[in-house]
Amino acid sequence: MKSLDGVSKVVVIGLGMTGLSVVNHLRRLPQSLDIKVIDTRAAPPGQDQLPAEVELCCGEWQRGWLLDADLVVASPGIALATPELAEAAAAGIEIIGDIELFARAVDKPVVGITGSNGKSTVTSLVGEMAREAGIDVGVGGNIGFAALDMLEQGHDLYVLELSSFQLETTSSLPLVAAVYLNLSEDHMDRYPGGLEQYSEAKMRIFKHADLALFNRDDLATKPATATQLASFGFDGEGYGLVWQDGKEWLAVDGDALMPVEEIALVGRHNVANSLAALALADAAGIERQAACRTLRRYTGLDHRCQMVANEHGVQWVNDSKATNLASTVAALSGLKLAGRLHLLVGGDGKGADFSALGDVLAPMDVRLYCFGRDGHLLCPLSPQAVLVETMQEAMMLAAECVQPGDMVLLSPACASLDQFANFMARGEAFAELAHELAPQVGGKH
Template sequence: MKTDATSKSAENKHVVVIGLGMTGLSVVNHLVAKSDNASIRVIDTRDNPPGADKLPPNVDLHAGGWNMAWLLDADLIVASPGIALATPELKAAAEKGIEIVGDIELFARDVTAPVIGITGSNGKSTVTSLVGEMAKAAGVNVGVGGNIGFAALDMLAYDHDLYVLELSSFQLETTSSLDMTASVFLNLSEDHMDRYDGMDDYRQAKLRIYDQTQLAVWNQDDIQTQAPANQCAESFGFSQGEYTLTLHQGAEWLTAKGEPIMAVSDIALVGRHNVANCLASMALADAVGIDRAAQCQAMREYCGLPHRCQQVLEHRGVLWVNDSKATNPASTLAALDGLQLPGKLHLLVGGDGKGAEFSSLKPVLAALDVTLYCYGRDRQAFSNLVSSPVVVETMQQAMDIAAEAAKSGDMVLLSPACASFDQFTNFMVRGDTFAEYAKTITEYNAKETVAE
């Protein structure tokens, strides 16, 4: 049983929480509940931070910039994952010896039930949700959250028997004592280059997950995820690993430690990348004793999350597909992998590229019958990937042109390979806007056709 480390570390101390929103508010509420005598202050550089109206009356807020006097007077700083440790203000606090943690570290100090952790450049939301569905199918009282859904600290109030956490590299940077039963590093591809000093720096942040786990699960098809040689580890992969694919009864089957489990064709999720996600999920579920029948039930029934290759509309034979969660080139490559259409692909890309390089998309696009629509802040970075791109300012402008050009058998796919922050609050708002606008323009075009 863990000691109440959170309250001990905050009791009678000055604590500064940096960043509000869902996570910041969960931190404040947790500290208020656990530490009667702590002085808690919040700094948010936004003028009107979300959640400000929900702060307890005894918690002071400084909005619209930094308050260095508060920061340097702190005994403990709890920083939002969105604030880099390299930020000059945080570096100044670190140089003074002030402890800087994140919400996951506070969660780690109080959680008593088993924890599963999932990180990776792509697929972590799907694996987190799928393992959660496996646990639910087995009748386990499971909490699913972290970088997806519920804030980790909020889930502690429900006294779950198992926690499944999606963990970003940003969260792992400020976490050091999360004792997980099992964790996985799914894959590594270029992302967040605006925050990290190259790919190795990004990889090292992800590898921190293995420092805090009893069983490390890694991807045989991505050597960058390999667990240390001295660690208890298992692996998954299409052709090798404890969890792999084999031919059985004339078909391809998911196989666990040599035992065929179920046919790949029975998986509800679409795409080759999701076969790998199922293998990883099985390894994690086995580590915490989720029975095989429940695992298979979840894999047969779970169709995925919104904004992940989600069909939102079929109109006159044209499919409109929302893959707004594709916030880096590797995610878009996964969406295109094995894609076969009777007609043309109308692919919408662009947004905030986060310093990424998009040349990896060029050979894949060359093999497809595709019209490429480039929009957003970094639209010009895509313009050399095909011979005749459509370059516009906004996603809606791209959709207008695609709607006019698309014919029966075609697909209009939003898979931006970029973050959304240049034009949208987040990828969910971008995806919802795509879905809503697709319905609007198709209905309008249908009325125009009738009028003619």
């Protein structure tokens, strides 16, 4: 484990899983460090796991600690524009995040993924491809395991999901490949400079990347400079799509790899995610056959366009994570079915205007099942809409009329708290009932 040159006093801002991983990493270093933790919450999570010798200040900023530090390691949830951090920066104190600490310690290949949407799916997919190829891989960062905790496990490859918040405090991360998947408005409260400032943070992923991968269909993701460029998109270039034998295929430089219809993930956006994952896998030395095998079996993260049943030609897809309009629109974008879509929507709409969803549904062969507290607000979006009380009622109604080629999709565009503890509980209830209904329906028509 490498030392931190010239550092003796470190202040960690923010506890929780990330803060604890930072403290534990610092304590493993060969040098003796004075470590203190500040968390503005009165009772921060992880407080009971903090070593007794590490001082903790809760519920307020400890300005004296900050200005006396040689190094500040800040949680990604705390903006650098926060007055206390800005004062420390003005005093010449270096401020980094846990990913920068990881960058200074890692000695194995790393793949990095950022973007407004799809980060978790691509990160998990590349991790699964590596496992399929027999590689000891650590998958984490903005999802799953804290990056610094994974170092202790001694993996041969690391795959990191990286948020714009994490990238703001990262300057030396060596990556064998990095991808910027797409750009859309998010976290605008954090970026007064708007979309341009938000994108600048994400572009930092390419700073020390051997290969920079961008989206040809979203050129805002293309870096101005890079050691080596690659791209993915829905045309026939690079990692793209070609037509062969009457089917659409995933391809590399025009050479067909596998039919798009064999991808287990659901939705057109996941075709793009699959192309990005293939490119990253190639750059990381993951056997391409293993990557394609993974695409055929990997059904995705729980509650994100996750196929939970597929029997008698009817697909049952859990997208309970779609708790707002934009997520549901993304799930529907480019969706191609041989039959009809049975779309389950509703819950707590959080005051949203759902009218834009009507435009998306208009050209589709869809039956809309509206449930929950705000289900009545969604009914006017389609002439083929039915209003019920619960998601379970909606599923039972759909089961009565599905035919081979149809899809039953839970993509609610609403929060779940009116009827469920959280979106996970809603998704689990959908999956459980889908497993009961799927063997019984579709084949009888």
